Amino acid sequence: MPESMTGRERMLTAFARKQPDHVPVSPDISAMVPVRLSGKPFDQMFLDGLPHQGYATASVAQAYVDAVKYYGMDGWYIYGSMREIASEDRPRWQSRLERLPGGGQVRYEVAQTRYGEATRQTLFPTGEPPWEQEKPVKDLRSDWPKLRALMGEDECWQWEQEFADRDRIGDLGVYSVAIGIPQDWWFFQRHGGYNVLFYDYIDEEAYIQEIFDFYQRYALARVNAGCIAGADEIMLGGSASSLSVSSPRNFRKY
Secondary structure (H helix, E strand, O other): OOOOOOHHHHHHHHHOOOOOOOOOOOOOOOOHHHHHHHOOOHHHHHOOOOOOOOOOOHHHHHHHHHHHHHHOOOEEEEEEOOOEOOOOOOOOOEEEEEEOOOOOEEEEEEEEEOOEEEEEEEEEOOOOOOEEEEOOEOOHHHHHHHHHHHHOOOOOOOEOOOOOOHHHHHHHEEEEEEEOOHHHHHHOOEOOHHHHHHHHHHHOHHHHHHHHHHHHHHHHHHHHHHHHHOOOEEEEOOOOOHHHHOOHHHHHHO
16 A cells, blocks of 8 residues: 555555545535535626536536545545537537626526427526526426437437546545436436425336436446546435435336
């Protein structure tokens, strides 16, 4: 065992259930602490317009790395992913921003699919992370096909085989690709959140299973791509896991 490990070495050693030079220190500071530490408004950080794949934005990801350096902790970089290579004929979201009188911005997104128009809205406050005001699946039967088309209903999914931002975290910590478990992923798509989602389980059990089967194939394709690209870790779920609001039976099933 070396006298002193890098943050990446320390985390990987602990992941492998071996003995690092000391216990890794990697608290979940998410986006809240890094952005506040940057001193910049949240909407500016989350709407930076810079190229980025994965969670949040390039500015938020850099703020996290800056926070790792500031606190001298071990990095757990959850902001990374591979760029998806989508066919030209796949529907895409088109967006516009509107500034609010009291501060902050709203992003309105529209996509035209062969099943009709899909819409969603996200609020970007100045003092906290964004949240979804309107999610894409309002009516289960009519809106799911639209979202499926946006995700690639031909299931010919491809991603680039390298990470453009791998050097951002470097040896300061592990580079993780986060893959949402089906129930967590569906929460971010289904308007009304868990309250509506659990009714779906009862009222549309077979249809929900069909949706989750599709997502599972998509998620496994991403897992495979992340492994090929050389991620240090594939994170299933994250700090916002749905287990605390769901029954163990549903959590295991979905």
